Amino acid sequence: MATKRNAGTAEPERRSARERLLAAADELFYEGGIHTVGIDRVIERAGVAKASLYDCFGSKDELIRAYLQARHEARQARVTQRLARCDTPREKLLGVFDGLREAMSTPGFRGCAFTRVTAETQPSAGVKAVCDDARGWLRELFTSLAREVGVADPAALARQLTLLYDGALAASQLGGGAEAAETARGAAAVMLEAALAAPPQS
CATH class of the missing domain: 1.10.357.10 (Tetracycline Repressor, domain 2)
Structure with missing residues (x-):
């Protein structure tokens, strides 16, 4: 029998890698600036693999464009x-x-x-x-x-x-x-x- 997930933790798991990356970029770029914040920090905050960023956006510049x-x-x-x-x-x-x-x-x-x-x-x-x-x-x-x-x-x-x-x-x-x-x-x-x-x- 499958264990029921906690409602408070299931939501982040349902978001796509793109959505999680954009949410992380929005928080970090707006708070710290696009130069200060590197992609490694965005990836860490989003909780995704580095390959996901390039699969979804191709580059940091495109991530910045999508964030804006x-x-x-x-x-x-x-x-x-x-x-x-x-x-x-x-x-x-x-x-x-x-x-x-x-x-x-x-x-x-x-x-x-x-x-x-x-x-x-x-x-x-x-x-x-x-x-x-x-x-x-x-x-x-x-x-x-x-x-x-x-x-x-x-x-x-x-x-x-x-x-x-x-x-x-x-x-x-x-x-x-x-x-x-x-x-x-x-x-x-x-x-x-x-x-x-x-x-x-x-």
Whole structure:
């Protein structure tokens, strides 16, 4: 008769080697940086054979790309869920900063993974593409929300709000904490009102 596995220990065993490697990379790369953390540490944390890493990803660079892609998708889901709680386009636009404050208040928050990777090294084409996609998605989100609110120049406001978002992330790492997102939200509200008051483009 087979012995029933403990529910608390069975879950890790059900995860694939790829999932375990990505989970380990997410923890270690985000905490320590992609240069400081070698593949041996990732493999040890994941509890898989070294061959599994190369079978699943082919190289450390591809593992980094996959780690960032997962981070990008997680942020998209988190922001989308946060905005679903808002009733109006204006609330949604400012809600992006509310979501940022919530993320900053999470234990273990260490800033923007994409900025940290590009600051550490000249990224490969694959890694740079993910970072560009993440930044492009945020700007397009702001553009879309600004258009829904009805500002005269949604693209211009989106550029300003993206800079605010980036600045809040940087400030949070310099001792500003979650308060940086609150300050950015206040500035975003002022920018939004100014954009709404601007005359329509000819």
